[in-house]
Structures are given as C-alpha cells and as structure tokens.
Amino acid sequence: MNRLLLRPGRHVFVVAATVVLLLVSAPLRGVADADTTSPACTSLSVAPPNGLIALSVREALECRLAPNVELQGSLVAGSDGVWVTTFDSGHPEILRLDPSTLTVTAQVPLAAQATVLRSDGLWLLQKTEEHVGGVDTDVFALVQVNRHNGQIMGAVPLPIAAPHSSDDRALLATTADALWISESTNHMLVRINPSDSQVTARIALSGRPEALTATPSTVWADVSSDPAPLTSYIVAIDPARAVITRQIACRCVDKGPLTGLVATPHDVWFSGTDLVHIDATTRTVTKTRTDEVFGALATDGHSAWVIDPTPIEDLSPLTSGHQPVGLVTRLAARSLQPQAGTQLPLNSPSDLIDTLSTPTAHTLWMILTREPSADTTLIRLTLTTK
Numbered sequence: 001m002n003r004l005l006l007r008p009g010r011h012v013f014v015v016a017a018t019v020v021l022l023l024v025s026a027p028l029r030g031v032a033d034a035d036t037t038s039p040a041c042t043s044l045s046v047a048p049p050n051g052l053i054a055l056s057v058r059e060a061l062e063c064r065l066a067p068n069v070e071l072q073g074s075l076v077a078g079s080d081g082v083w084v085t086t087f088d089s090g091h092p093e094i095l096r097l098d099p100s101t102l103t104v105t106a107q108v109p110l111a112a113q114a115t116v117l118r119s120d121g122l123w124l125l126q127k128t129e130e131h132v133g134g135v136d137t138d139v140f141a142l143v144q145v146n147r148h149n150g151q152i153m154g155a156v157p158l159p160i161a162a163p164h165s166s167d168d169r170a171l172l173a174t175t176a177d178a179l180w181i182s183e184s185t186n187h188m189l190v191r192i193n194p195s196d197s198q199v200t201a202r203i204a205l206s207g208r209p210e211a212l213t214a215t216p217s218t219v220w221a222d223v224s225s226d227p228a229p230l231t232s233y234i235v236a237i238d239p240a241r242a243v244i245t246r247q248i249a250c251r252c253v254d255k256g257p258l259t260g261l262v263a264t265p266h267d268v269w270f271s272g273t274d275l276v277h278i279d280a281t282t283r284t285v286t287k288t289r290t291d292e293v294f295g296a297l298a299t300d301g302h303s304a305w306v307i308d309p310t311p312i313e314d315l316s317p318l319t320s321g322h323q324p325v326g327l328v329t330r331l332a333a334r335s336l337q338p339q340a341g342t343q344l345p346l347n348s349p350s351d352l353i354d355t356l357s358t359p360t361a362h363t364l365w366m367i368l369t370r371e372p373s374a375d376t377t378l379i380r381l382t383l384t385t386k
Contacts, residue, residue, distance in 0.1 A: 038103050039064060039065045039378070041064075044061065044344060047345070052338055053341070054342060055330065055340045058384045061102075063380070064378075065086070069088045070086060071086055071355075071376040073085070073354055073367055075367055077099065077365045078147070079099075079359070081097055082096070082099055082102075083147075084097065084378070085124075091109065093107050094124070095107055097378075102380070106150035122145040123144055123174065123179065124143040124144075125140065126142075127139070128141070135163060136163070137164055138162050138185075139158075139160075140161070141155055142156050142158055142194075158197060160181065162186055163185055170184075171209055172212065173212045173219055176239075178191050178192060178200070178239060180214060180239070187208055187223075188203065189203040189205060189219075205223050206223055206225060207232075208223065209223055210222045210254040213262050215263050215264060215265050217239070218239070218263070219236070219237040220236055221235045221237070222234055222254060222261050233248060234261075234268060234278055235247050236248070250276055252274050260306070261297070262298060262299040263299070265280065266333065269299065269306070269336075271295070271297040273294070274294075275287065275306060275336060294308060296354055300359075303333055305329070307326065307353045307366075308329050326345070326351065328364065329341040347370060348371060351368060353366045354367060363382055
C-alpha cells in the first residue's frame with residue numbers, strides 16, 4: 001500500500017537516549033518568562049463554495065508565530081488556550097497560546113519532539129530511536145503536562161519497543177482511565193495505566209494500525225492488512241475488557257501519517273483516499289470515492305469537519321474548472337451529508353492542512369504548510385454564533 005511519508009524538514013524522530021531525564025528536568029517558561037510577542041497575523045478572504053451552503057465566517061486569520069518556529073502538526077485547543085508542538089531553530093517546545101490574542105502564555109522546552117499531542121490531561125507521546133543490541137529500535141516515553149500551569153507532571157519510559165521503521169508512527173488515544181498506544185510494526189495495541197505507566201493489556205490486530213481514536217465507551221482503530229490494498233478494517237475495542245468487539249470491513253484506503261479517524265458515541269468518520277462514515281450502532285458503512293486524498297478530519301462531538309482537497313462526489317458543480325483546495329466542510333451527524341462549507345485561499349494544490357481542531361462548533365484551528373517554502377502557519381476560523 002502506498003503511504004505518504006512526512007516531508008523533508010519535518011523532524012519527527014530524534015536520536016536521544018536521555019530524553020526522559022531531560023524532560024523531567026526541563027524548566028517551564030511560564031507567563032512571566034514566555035515570549036509574549038504577538039504573532040504576525042493577516043486576515044484571509046474566504047469564499048463560498050459552489051453547490052454548498054456557505055458557512056457564516058465572522059473572522060479568518062492566518063498567523064505566523066515567529067520566523068524560525070515550525071509547527072509540528074500536533075494541536076489541542078480548549079478554553080485554557082491553544083497548545084501546539086513546535087520546532088524553533090533546533091529546539092522543540094510545547095507552546096500555549098492565548099486563544100483570543102494568540103500571544104504565547106507558556107513555553108515548555110523538550111529534549112525531543114512530541115509525535116502526538118492529546119487532551120484529557122494533555123498527554124505527549126514521544127518516540128526516539130536508539131541503538132539497542134545492534135538494532136535500530138524505536139522506544140517510547142509518555143509525558144503529561146498540567147493544562148492549568150504548564151508544568152510537566154511526569155515523563156516515564158514505556159515498556160514498549162519495536163524495530164525502527166522509516167514510516168512507523170506512534171498513535172495515542174485516551175479513555176477515562178487508560179491510555180492506548182499502538183505498536184505499528186508488531187500489529188499490537190497496548191493499554192497503559194496512566195498512574196504508573198504499566199501495560200495492563202495487549203491486543204493483537206490483524207494488520208498495521210494506521211489511525212486511532214476513542215470515545216468513553218469504545219476505542220476505534222483503522223487497521224490496514226498491508227501489503228494487500230483495499231482490505232482495511234475499522235476495529236472496535238471495549239476499553240474495560242480490552243477485547244475486540246467488532247471488526248468492520250470498510251475497504252478504506254488509508255494515506256499513512258495523514259489518515260484521519262474520529263468518533264462520537266454514534267458516529268465514526270474516516271478520511272483517506274476515501275471519506276467514510278460508519279454508524280456505531282448498526283455498523284452501516286457509507287463512503288465516497290475520489291482520485292485524490294482528503295485532508296484533516298475532526299469532530300466537535302456532534303458533527304464532523306473535513307478538509308477537502310477534492311470535492312465530495314455529490315457536489316458535482318465543484319468538479320468543473322479549477323479544482324479547489326482548502327475546502328472546509330461540515331458533515332452532518334449520522335451521515336456524510338455536507339451541511340455547509342467555506343473555501344480557504346490557498347496558493348496551490350500542494351499546500352496542505354494536516355491538522356484540524358474544533359473545541360467548539362464555532363471555532364476551528366488548523367495548521368497549514370505552504371509549498372514550496374514549507375512554511376507553517378496557524379489558521380483560526382471563527383464562525384458566527386446563531
């Protein structure tokens with residue numbers, strides 16, 4: 001199966017044997033010490049897409065945090081602020097931004113870059129490459145950050161290791177009392193007790209996990225039966241019993257690191273070279289097919305939001321003329337039905353929005369990579385509240 005690898009310059013894995021000690025000792029640069037320089041922001045002129053009801057956009061901003069700051073593709077937005085992982089002139093950090101002014105209110109230095117950032121306590125999953133017994137090996141560490149004061153609460157090495165793979169990825173999801181981490185190379189899913197970082201269960205999967213998400217009652221994984229294409233499954237796992245309860249053959253086509261999977265108690269949405277909806281109760285699968293990949297995917301807990309580099313097939317008027325990029329679409333709950341959308345003014349089809357966060361139904365946060373410069377910017381889309 002073809003996979004999209006991360007672009008050159010996206011420094012995801014760092015060789016660092018001392019990652020945990022350095023993380024524990026890393027000082028927090030809080031409000032008093034943080035660089036409170038306002039980012040350089042410009043207004044975006046969004047356009048209503050043809051054939052689709054236009055979102056009521058009150059404000060659209062594109063912001064560059066600093067000349068040397070590269071956003072790493074992990075973003076969590078909430079009432080306490082917007083948390084992003086960055087790479088600033090060789091120095092990885094977590095930044096907390098004021099959601100209104102976008103000034104930096106806290107800076108947490110890291111010894112290695114975080115590959116995954118999740119809310120529910122703000123967990124970071126870090127993977128580093130070490131030479132163990134003559135073999136290049138990926139090792140994992142969990143880091144928890146206090147969302148209120150930005151302090152690192154702990155950094156613990158995990159008893160998980162796998163042979164290094166150039167496109168191997170660490171996936172992380174959270175439920176009420178557990179963390180769920182993938183061992184992609186070994187086709188395993190691991191349940192971790194967050195209080196002591198001990199492995200409490202291992203679940204064998206039928207293939208390589210490509211995406212992972214969770215609701216309070218279910219952990220969902222997109223599992224690819226590599227190397228055979230078109231044989232992906234969406235797997236449902238009971239988090240309390242750590243057993244697979246459903247394996248749904250959706251023939252989803254993933255897109256490696258950019259595969260999207262989100263869920264609510266009633267819906268599961270998947271984005272790859274397909275856009276797929278699964279009814280969480282009936283297991284009914286609905287999908288669209290395109291010749292291009294879909295972009296980032298998120299949910300506000302009710303509807304789904306997707307970035308469409310190509311139109312949903314039902315919106316035939318969009319297929320004429322210049323092919324759109326940067327189409328932000330809201331999908332109705334319980335379906336793939338597009339409710340509304342807006343068109344972002346991207347420069348070329350190579351520009352990529354690979355991160356999308358929707359803390360509410362009225363605010364969307366995105367990370368945009370503009371080509372060919374590979375500059376990364378933060379986009380805030382504020383919708384009119386009705």
